[in-house]
Amino acid sequence: MSNDIEFISSEDESAFYCLQYFGADTREMPDKRKDRLLVDDVHIFEAWFLDGTAIQLWVHPDFLNTFAATLAAQKLTGPLGHLPWFMRERLDHVVVHKGDETAFAEDRGRFFVVYDGNMDKRISTHDLEETVFHESVHATMDVPIAHSAEWRKAQAADKGFVTTYGASFPEREDLAETALFAFAYFQHPDRLPDQLRSDLETLAPNRLAFLEQFFGPTQPIKRNLDGLEDCTH
Numbered sequence: 648m649s650n651d652i653e654f655i656s657s658e659d660e661s662a663f664y665c666l667q668y669f670g671a672d673t674r675e676m677p678d679k680r681k682d683r684l685l686v687d688d689v690h691i692f693e694a695w696f697l698d699g700t701a702i703q704l705w706v707h708p709d710f711l712n713t714f715a716a717t718l719a720a721q722k723l724t725g726p727l728g729h730l731p732w733f734m735r736e737r738l739d740h741v742v743v744h745k746g747d748e749t750a751f752a753e754d755r756g757r758f759f760v761v762y763d764g765n766m767d768k769r770i771s772t773h774d775l776e777e778t779v780f781h782e783s784v785h786a787t788m789d790v791p792i793a794h795s796a797e798w799r800k801a802q803a804a805d806k807g808f809v810t811t812y813g814a815s816f817p818e819r820e821d822l823a824e825t826a827l828f829a830f831a832y833f834q835h836p837d838r839l840p841d842q843l844r845s846d847l848e849t850l851a852p853n854r855l856a857f858l859e860q861f862f863g864p865t866q867p868i869k870r871n872l873d874g875l876e877d878c879t880h
């Protein structure tokens with residue numbers, strides 16, 4: 648997914664509250680480059696948000712000290728704070744590796760995997776927010792929506808696909824691709840050019856209507872709570 652539209656801005660109000668370090672432990676760290684799953688001495692963080700949600704960030708020990716691991720974890724806290732709260736609530740954790748592979752998600756495991764060098768690239772092109780959103784849709788909505796009768800019916804009734812990536816992989820990628828457009832369409836309509844808004848209405852009215860129950864203007868995208876405890880441990 649790449650174009651010039653800023654669907655989500657790093658300047659948007661983030662629900663991020665604080666980041667806690669929990670020390671080192673053994674975790675499953677899926678990696679495109681290796682088969683080995685279990686890794687010792689993973690840096691464990693927990694990111695807390697103003698709505699009471701919390702997401703663990705598991706940073707690989709290739710980051711040799713807590714400071715380096717913290718810098719990598721901090722790249723994710725803003726973008727995670729821009730997700731709708733229901734996605735944060737369902738997202739279990741994020742795996743962070745060194746390297747420059749593209750991100751991927753495990754839908755059933757409710758997590759996604761990012762590579763630090765690739766995060767840097769996407770920060771420089773203002774795309775990390777959108778990547779985190781896309782992977783979070785995989786991790787929190789693909790199961791059970793992508794294969795549901797209701798979603799498939801909406802797909803079949805629509806005229807076309809919102810992106811070529813979604814068109815190439817209608818079962819695997821169309822929900823994540825369309826969800827980002829639907830989120831911007833309902834939450835930040837001014838960020839989409841008029842022509843794109845009307846193209847969406849022509850191409851994908853049924854999928855927009857389906858996604859309105861999650862991203863619509865009257866949905867509880869934000870749910871701030873008062874009285875969070877101090878983030879010291």
Ligand SMILES: [Zn+2]
Nearest residue numbers: 781785820823
């Ligand atoms: Zn995807």
